[in-house]
Amino acid sequence: METVIKANKLTKRFGDFVAVDEITFDVYKGEIFGFLGANGAGKTTAMRMLCGLSTPTSGEATVAGFDVFTQPEEIKKNIGYMSQKFSLYEDLSVLENIEFYGGIYGLSRSEIREKNKELISKLGLEKEANNLVRSLPLGWKQKLSFLVAIVHQPKIVFLDEPTGGVDPYMRREFWDLIYDAADKGITIFVTTHYLDEAEYCNRVTIMVDGKIEALDSPGGLRQKFGVASMDEVFYKLARQAKRSAD
Amino acid sequence: MKQLLSFVKKEFYQVFRDPKTLVMLFGLPVVQIVLFGFALTNELKNANIAVVDNAKDQASQQIINKIAGSEFFNIQKVLTSSSEIDAAFKEGKIKLAVVFPVNFYNDLMHTNKASIQVIADASDPNTATQLTNYINTIVSDYQSQLSPNSSVPYTIIPEVRMLYNPDLKGAPNFVPGVMAMVLLLVCVMMTSVSIVREKELGTMEILLVSPVKPLMVIVAKAIPYLILSWINLAAILLLSVYALDLPIKGSLFLLVAESTLLIITALSLGLYISTVTKSQQAAMFASMLGMMLPTMLLSGYMFPIENMPVVLQVLSNIVPAKWYYIIVKDVMLKGLGFSAIWKETLILMGMTAFFIVVALRNFKIRLE
Numbered sequence: 001m002e003t004v005i006k007a008n009k010l011t012k013r014f015g016d017f018v019a020v021d022e023i024t025f026d027v028y029k030g031e032i033f034g035f036l037g038a039n040g041a042g043k044t045t046a047m048r049m050l051c052g053l054s055t056p057t058s059g060e061a062t063v064a065g066f067d068v069f070t071q072p073e074e075i076k077k078n079i080g081y082m083s084q085k086f087s088l089y090e091d092l093s094v095l096e097n098i099e100f101y102g103g104i105y106g107l108s109r110s111e112i113r114e115k116n117k118e119l120i121s122k123l124g125l126e127k128e129a130n131n132l133v134r135s136l137p138l139g140w141k142q143k144l145s146f147l148v149a150i151v152h153q154p155k156i157v158f159l160d161e162p163t164g165g166v167d168p169y170m171r172r173e174f175w176d177l178i179y180d181a182a183d184k185g186i187t188i189f190v191t192t193h194y195l196d197e198a199e200y201c202n203r204v205t206i207m208v209d210g211k212i213e214a215l216d217s218p219g220g221l222r223q224k225f226g227v228a229s230m231d232e233v234f235y236k237l238a239r240q241a242k243r244s245a246d
Numbered sequence: 247m248k249q250l251l252s253f254v255k256k257e258f259y260q261v262f263r264d265p266k267t268l269v270m271l272f273g274l275p276v277v278q279i280v281l282f283g284f285a286l287t288n289e290l291k292n293a294n295i296a297v298v299d300n301a302k303d304q305a306s307q308q309i310i311n312k313i314a315g316s317e318f319f320n321i322q323k324v325l326t327s328s329s330e331i332d333a334a335f336k337e338g339k340i341k342l343a344v345v346f347p348v349n350f351y352n353d354l355m356h357t358n359k360a361s362i363q364v365i366a367d368a369s370d371p372n373t374a375t376q377l378t379n380y381i382n383t384i385v386s387d388y389q390s391q392l393s394p395n396s397s398v399p400y401t402i403i404p405e406v407r408m409l410y411n412p413d414l415k416g417a418p419n420f421v422p423g424v425m426a427m428v429l430l431l432v433c434v435m436m437t438s439v440s441i442v443r444e445k446e447l448g449t450m451e452i453l454l455v456s457p458v459k460p461l462m463v464i465v466a467k468a469i470p471y472l473i474l475s476w477i478n479l480a481a482i483l484l485l486s487v488y489a490l491d492l493p494i495k496g497s498l499f500l501l502v503a504e505s506t507l508l509i510i511t512a513l514s515l516g517l518y519i520s521t522v523t524k525s526q527q528a529a530m531f532a533s534m535l536g537m538m539l540p541t542m543l544l545s546g547y548m549f550p551i552e553n554m555p556v557v558l559q560v561l562s563n564i565v566p567a568k569w570y571y572i573i574v575k576d577v578m579l580k581g582l583g584f585s586a587i588w589k590e591t592l593i594l595m596g597m598t599a600f601f602i603v604v605a606l607r608n609f610k611i612r613l614e
Contacts, residue, residue, distance in 0.1 A: 081451075091260055099255075103248060104456050104457075
């Protein structure tokens with residue numbers, strides 16, 4: 001299996017505080033890799049280091065074959081990113097958002113036109129295509145956000161708690177889009193604290209106090225901890241946490 | 247290049263969709279011209295003037311002594327011929343000149359009548375009127391000294407000439423001020439707010455993860471405001487030429503070039519503010535405090551700088567608008583060329599370079 005993300009003893013310190021403590025893992029091409037942890041466990045910091053938003057303090061990592069210390073610009077061309085905060089421009093229309101993000105990733109005019117059609121029909125937003133994003137319901141915004149994050153066909157897409165505040169029905173639909181992208185060979189790296197979503201991942205890591213405490217398929221983890229659901233796995237691990245959530 | 251185009255397009259959409267921005271952009275110049283059209287009157291002290299004493303007799307000497315002794319004037323230059331006056335005005339060293347004709351005292355004694363010439367720089371009409379009034383007072387004071395018993399046999403007639411702005415229009419004074427104000431305000435506030443907004447909304451994070459270079463984000467942000475500022479500048483100039491009857495005496499090209507320099511100064515200052523503030527309100531507040539107040543108070547367009555305490559006079563040197571105000575007055579009202587304003591231009595360029603360097607150093611490529 002092809003490895004697309006490789007982290008070895010990756011660490012981030014802020015002064016005395018060790019946000020991420022020597023995490024080591026591999027992510028394989030086309031898999032949906034879940035990153036779980038309580039608030040403040042270090043998920044977002046870990047993800048930011050891999051995206052080139054934050055320089056690691058020590059350790060090593062490559063993303064899409066490029067080094068996070070020395071080749072962040074190369075990494076940026078090969079990844080998509082969707083942050084916790086809603087990140088489309090609310091005062092632009094659906095089409096204008098797609099055009100803008102397509103444009104900054106260097107898509108050609110005809111590619112953008114194709115993407116416009118494809119995304120609009122995938123979302124069933126034909127009527128709303130020229131409406132400002134502001135007027136869309138949250139669930140649609142999140143789905144649009146995701147499709148925009150992969151508009152340039154990246155090798156890997158990083159999703160930072162993409163379904164926060166979205167109702168269960170919409171979440172299910174959102175995950176359909178994720179599966180769809182994974183089928184096309186895009187690797188999905190997703191942080192979440194919805195444990196039912198963890199079941200949708202191929203493999204899951206659970207972070208506690210900046211360290212990786214478990215890494216396996218959801219089935220494997222349930223077996224190892226001898227419990228019936230991811231909920232219980234998480235509860236068992238999270239109970240050990242010393243750090244208070246922020 | 248294609249990236250940049252998409253980016254600039256997006257910025258334009260955003261500007262035109264925000265009514266608040268539009269009001270600020272295009273409502274402001276109009277409001278300002280109306281508001282500041284009613285120019286303010288301020289007391290003047292220690293104005294620099296020149297004296298040309300062709301008479302060199304006791305009357306002229308006594309009047310000169312009176313002028314020198316007054317708190318309003320400071321005799322900067324004693325010139326020997328009237329031909330030097332023009333140069334002194336253009337250098338901006340003096341605000342007013344007094345010329346005594348040959349045989350001043352003789353005329354006064356024998357014909358009971360004499361005249362002196364008072365020439366004022368009327369590109370700042372308030373100051374000019376006030377200064378000539380002071381001179382008149384001093385002269386009539388001298389007359390009553392000559393003839394203590396209230397009947398006045400001697401008459402000295404001050405012939406007043408207003409240079410550059412003979413009709414004492416208020417417009418010449420406030421148009422350059424409004425130009426400085428609007429350009430600075432629009433550029434500083436708009437750039438800083440639009441960059442900080444991206445930080446606040448989280449879209450900056452997405453931009454930083456994308457292959458877009460930070461420098462391109464900055465350039466893309468600056469271009470729309472540069473273009474809008476040119477439109478604003480054109481509007482103000484058209485308004486002043488056709489509505490206020492204020493011709494542009496110097497080169498239009500030079501005026502636009504200097505204004506572009508100020509716009510770039512303002513954009514870089516806006517960029518700097520955006521790197522040190524975290525919220526749109528903070529950016530707005532910093533721009534107001536950092537730009538609007540100093541521009542209004544310390545650029546010399548509302549209150550004469552030479553009247554201020556020394557501390558403020560020194561402080562006024564770091565206000566970009568002060569230099570721009572001098573440049574616009576020289577080019578637009580006096581019709582002077584580049585050789586007259588190269589120093590001010592250089593100062594503005596220095597300020598711009600400083601802000602750009604500091605801002606770029608602060609603009610974070612990685613979020614920490």
